[in-house]
Amino acid sequence: MSNTFGQLFRVTTWGESHGGGVGAVVDGCPPRIELSEADLQSDLDRRRPGQSRIVTPRKESDTVQILSGVFEGKTLGTPISLWVKNEDARSEAYSEMAEKFRPSHADFTYQAKYGIRSWPGGGRSSARETVGRVAAGAIAKKLLRERFGVEVLAYVKQVQRLTAAVDPETVKAADIEANIVRCPDATAAVKMIRLIEKVRKNGDTVGGIVEGVARGVPPGWGEPVFDRLEADLAKAMLSLPASKGFDIGSGFGGVLLTGTQHNDAFRAKGGQVYTTTNRSGGIQGGISNGQTIYFRVAFKPVATVMVEQETVDVRFQNTTLKGRGRHDPCVLPRAVPIVEAMTALVLADHALRQQAQCG
Numbered sequence: 409m410s411n412t413f414g415q416l417f418r419v420t421t422w423g424e425s426h427g428g429g430v431g432a433v434v435d436g437c438p439p440r441i442e443l444s445e446a447d448l449q450s451d452l453d454r455r456r457p458g459q460s461r462i463v464t465p466r467k468e469s470d471t472v473q474i475l476s477g478v479f480e481g482k483t484l485g486t487p488i489s490l491w492v493k494n495e496d497a498r499s500e501a502y503s504e505m506a507e508k509f510r511p512s513h514a515d516f517t518y519q520a521k522y523g524i525r526s527w528p529g530g531g532r533s534s535a536r537e538t539v540g541r542v543a544a545g546a547i548a549k550k551l552l553r554e555r556f557g558v559e560v561l562a563y564v565k566q567v568q569r570l571t572a573a574v575d576p577e578t579v580k581a582a583d584i585e586a587n588i589v590r591c592p593d594a595t596a597a598v599k600m601i602r603l604i605e606k607v608r609k610n611g612d613t614v615g616g617i618v619e620g621v622a623r624g625v626p627p628g629w630g631e632p633v634f635d636r637l638e639a640d641l642a643k644a645m646l647s648l649p650a651s652k653g654f655d656i657g658s659g660f661g662g663v664l665l666t667g668t669q670h671n672d673a674f675r676a677k678g679g680q681v682y683t684t685t686n687r688s689g690g691i692q693g694g695i696s697n698g699q700t701i702y703f704r705v706a707f708k709p710v711a712t713v714m715v716e717q718e719t720v721d722v723r724f725q726n727t728t729l730k731g732r733g734r735h736d737p738c739v740l741p742r743a744v745p746i747v748e749a750m751t752a753l754v755l756a757d758h759a760l761r762q763q764a765q766c767g
């Protein structure tokens with residue numbers, strides 16, 4: 409029953425795609441942080457459906473309400489409850505899903521596990537669940553920025569075979585937001601948008617890679633064994649719908665190098681230790697080393713395609729199904745704020761854990 413994430417900065421998300429709404433409860437947020445709905449809304453707007461011609465046209469304002477945990481504009485240290493109403497829930501488009509399992513979606517596995525499922529829009533397996541993560545993540549981002557000087561960013565690094573050239577050390581939020589695909593390499597962005605539009609016209613979907621970055625994390629955050637910082641980041645990212653892979657620093661590419669080529673040499677300047685390269689991705693032994701943390705998350709081409717495919721119905725009879733309703737041809741642009749949110753939730757939790765144990 410794992411709808412809760414984190415140890416000290418704990419987030420529980422709730423809600424289904426076509427129910428009364430979606431949201432989160434954040435427990436363990438430190439008191440006296442200035443917080444209003446406006447602090448959360450900008451990230452929710454970046455995740456919102458209907459924001460551009462390359463995402464799902466579902467019309468949701470995703471306006472957030474803070475129901476508890478904030479008084480006179482400041483966090484109280486008590487649970488913060490966040491609610492976003494579902495406004496454009498049209499179950500009719502999904503009526504066939506009551507009877508048939510969408511290939512490579514969660515219909516069959518939810519039915520196998522619970523023996524019941526909220527079939528409109530995929531219920532809890534819908535990416536609407538991530539509204540709660542993004543709202544909670546915006547609080548974590550604020551905590552990290554204001555109390556620890558940590559900046560969290562993500563951007564689209566790759567769509568299918570189209571790869572962007574981006575430097576995680578210098579990339580700016582404004583460059584990420586400069587185009588609708590959220591790729592700071594403007595030339596690659598134009599090609600990516602063209603590809604997504606083409607794929608959508610064909611009723612198909614396409615996947616890619618989001619790169620996540622955290623700058624300003626001090627040395628010492630993380631744990632040495634099971635809760636290694638990269639292990640918690642991996643879990644956070646692989647808990648996202650449609651994510652299929654995670655690698656950090658040199659990642660899978662590191663296997664092409666020898667140890668001599670791969671090592672990050674230590675140097676010291678002005679009483680500070682740094683490394684001349686950053687193949688470790690800012691984490692060594694499960695603990696941050698003070699360098700920029702950067703990692704990649706692979707998202708699949710999502711399941712709902714407007715093409716007839718073979719499947720099975722709830723009576724286990726062979727049948728076919730063609731996607732209907734409003735869907736994302738590529739989740740990457742909307743996945744960017746979600747990856748940022750999960751990164752911030754992991755780091756906020758480890759920041760508080762570091763303070764609690766080591767002061």
Ligand SMILES: Cc1cc2nc3c(=O)[nH]c(=O)nc-3n(C[C@H](O)[C@H](O)[C@H](O)COP(=O)(O)O)c2cc1C
Binds near residue numbers: 512534535734735
């Ligand atoms: C931002 C975002 C938007 C998504 N939009 C869709 C969609 O429109 N159609 C779809 O079939 N899946 C979509 N998904 C993916 C499904 O939620 C996901 O495939 C499903 O929960 C099954 O999980 P799995 O793919 O991780 O196995 C989206 C995922 C994300 C992160």
